[in-house]
Amino acid sequence: MTTYKLPPIQSSEITPRELFYNRRRFMQLAAGASLTALFSDSVLAGEQLANVKKSTDSLADELTPYKDVTTYNNFYEFGTDKEDPSKNAGSLKTRPWTITVEGEVNKPKVFDIDELLKLAPLEERIYRLRCVEAWSMVIPWIGFPLAELLKQVEPTGNAKFIEFISLHDPEQMPGQKSATLNWPYKEGLRIDEAMHPLTLLTVGLYGEVLPNQNGAPIRIVVPWKYGFKSAKSIVKIRLVEKQPVSSWMEAGPNEYGFYSNVNPAVDHARWSQAKERRLGDFLKRPTLMFNGYGDQVAQLYAGMDLSKNF
Ligand SMILES: Nc1nc2c(c(=O)[nH]1)N[C@H]1C(S)=C(S)[C@@H](COP(=O)(O)O)O[C@H]1N2
Ligand SMILES: [Mo]
Numbered sequence: 272m273t274t275y276k277l278p279p280i281q282s283s284e285i286t287p288r289e290l291f292y293n294r295r296r297f298m299q300l301a302a303g304a305s306l307t308a309l310f311s312d313s314v315l316a317g318e319q320l321a322n323v324k325k326s327t328d329s330l331a332d333e334l335t336p337y338k339d340v341t342t343y344n345n346f347y348e349f350g351t352d353k354e355d356p357s358k359n360a361g362s363l364k365t366r367p368w369t370i371t372v373e374g375e376v377n378k379p380k381v382f383d384i385d386e387l388l389k390l391a392p393l394e395e396r397i398y399r400l401r402c403v404e405a406w407s408m409v410i411p412w413i414g415f416p417l418a419e420l421l422k423q424v425e426p427t428g429n430a431k432f433i434e435f436i437s438l439h440d441p442e443q444m445p446g447q448k449s450a451t452l453n454w455p456y457k458e459g460l461r462i463d464e465a466m467h468p469l470t471l472l473t474v475g476l477y478g479e480v481l482p483n484q485n486g487a488p489i490r491i492v493v494p495w496k497y498g499f500k501s502a503k504s505i506v507k508i509r510l511v512e513k514q515p516v517s518s519w520m521e522a523g524p525n526e527y528g529f530y531s532n533v534n535p536a537v538d539h540a541r542w543s544q545a546k547e548r549r550l551g552d553f554l555k556r557p558t559l560m561f562n563g564y565g566d567q568v569a570q571l572y573a574g575m576d577l578s579k580n581f
Pocket of ligand 2: 345401402403404497498499
């Protein structure tokens, strides 16, 4: 048996970011359980994901500490306060779990989550998440492009939009006993947005299986849109001809549009979107058009009036 020397640093001196990167380096060395367990104890809590392709993203922003990422959440199925999901999401059972893909496809299919995990190699993507409430985070997500799943089911020529539907089960999701939103949570994208290589089906973060409060076992992450477009705990994906109506559009049609692209120039009906507070920061920073992903996605909206199509 090989033994490995621990780094000459106190765990109290390590920031989550450093811990994350040190941890990954040592895991490559050790590929064993003991060291992983040692490090998991301090900050990271969940089950590790294996064979994840390392991030090639050049995002210079500091990662948001794991603790903030997993205790400051929006997941109304578990309550409307930011701490509610981390406190209450333990009641969510993430196995067995299936995702039904139906509608305008040649090969409709019910995927078991574990089968889905084998569809494409998992990769880490460091993306910003910018909430419509003007806070933001930077998270090392783990997943694969949604396009990989869509290829499997062969969308027809009528598939112009895609709808995501989250789990509806008030026993597991006590927030659904209140009519805070129309349940189940529904979101949608235009098909070209869904097929875009940045759009990620996400199963993990910070090297781990997705914590329940972040949308386990599988959620969407669309980095250039406000956070609410990234539906959590998805059980159904429907390809459709007409633009779907999301739960937030039903809740406030003049406040939440279908597109919801991050846009500092278009205010929300009740507050400015010009600035945001990165969790952990004191001062606000300017919000970037398309959350900083304009080079990759602006052409999707060429010729559209983005204040009308908000
Ligand atoms: N099913 C479901 N998905 C959801 C939500 C929700 O309430 N229910 N909240 C959204 C909102 S408003 C945001 S900002 C992000 C938050 O993701 P995070 O908690 O992982 O940061 O999840 C989105 N996905
Ligand atoms: Mo949000």
